[in-house]
Amino acid sequence: MKKYPQINGEVNPDYKDVFVFTNDFAALQNDSPSFAVNDGLFKAQSETGICKVICFSPDHSKSLAQMEVEDIKKVVNAWQKEYTELGAIESINYVQIFENKGL
Numbered sequence: 001m002k003k004y005p006q007i008n009g010e011v012n013p014d015y016k017d018v019f020v021f022t023n024d025f026a027a028l029q030n031d032s033p034s035f036a037v038n039d040g041l042f043k044a045q046s047e048t049g050i051c052k053v054i055c056f057s058p059d060h061s062k063s064l065a066q067m068e069v070e071d072i073k074k075v076v077n078a079w080q081k082e083y084t085e086l087g088a089i090e091s092i093n094y095v096q097i098f099e100n101k102g103l
Contacts, residue, residue: 023051050086
């Protein structure tokens with residue numbers, strides 16, 4: 001498997017099962033600057049958070065429907081672990097788990 005470096009220079013290990021890492025291009029970040037805008041018409045405020053990537057398998061072309069039951073269980077266990085750990089962080093009010101499957 002070809003290894004691709006992350007934006008921070010780290011290279012993912014040669015994983016054989018489910019692999020979890022922090023998203024390089026996260027929509028939310030823990031160190032985002034705080035701001036608020038409320039001009040009567042437009043209201044916005046900053047939000048912080050953590051975005052993670054869960055690779056189901058070293059074969060990135062596989063979806064859950066193409067995986068064996070034992071391998072799907074590993075993915076669900078990773079979802080549960082991430083949900084529990086992220087949800088326990090005081091500054092995080094919502095954990096969303098979704099599959100981002102391209103064409």
